Amino acid sequence: MKAGIKVFAPASVANVACGFDILGFALDKPGDEIIARPSDLPGLSIARITGDEKRLPYEIERNTAGFAAYTLMQHLDCLDQGIELEIHKKMPFGSGLGSSAASAAGAVVAVNELLGRPLTRRELLPFAVLGEQVADGAYHADNVAPSLIGGIVLIRDNATLDFHRIPVPKGLIALVIYPHIKILTKDARDVIAEHVSLQSMIVQTGNIAGLVLGLIRSDFELISRSLHDDVIENQRSSLIPFFYDVKEAALKAGALGCSISGAGPSIFAMFNKSDSAEQAGEVMKQIFSTNGISSDVFISNINHDGTVVY
């Protein structure tokens, strides 16, 4: 077997309460592993997928990692070269952890590296977003961008991919709890009403502006006052059993804020004290388990590296 490039692409939390489709951050763990290596067959192929319970397609145009890498190779006009991918899913999909985005980000980084790094990390974003679009049909970078470049990322405009990293306050900790139920992003997008009232628009824009300012100033009180979602959370919460009980437990344990991670069912909370995060994780998990739902808790700093080549 020829030598290849192996990368780790991290999970991410999209929306971050008030930033629907425009804000996301990367976690240290979990994440996917992608390998790209030269192949004797011209073009791109997927040689192996593990950790997916045989649910992901091998067809390039139906696979987020495959399609992302394919559009990159097409752009670079190198589809006459042979490259094969291995996709090792190390996190659940349909979880709200940005699983398809991680695979797409990992694939473009691995292929770009194998080709001698013709594009910068930021230039890879459009191809990764096209890959993720295969999974939910929408073009938004709030999972892919943090998974690719790390940090907390604001996408000012998804159409033109005008995206910017926001400073991360020292001591900011993220908790994500993944209850073992599946919600497909597409389904979670279908429940959202087309229109937002003027009053909600005012509240939501105030909160997103406050959150960004709070992050820039390392002002945890402002972050906490701003970490609210006045538009999407109440529409999606019915898809997540015991959502409000779990949220209340997180806030009681000292969370700065708590909301749905991406399209759910995962729930995220932010903290500035690690013991509060640990305590919150236990009580949040307890609420799900007493109601017969198993869950995984991930406590992580904000990941500043994004996808890394090992």
Ligand code: HSE
């Ligand atoms: N912003 C997206 C959503 C993230 O909430 O639908 C999930 O892909």
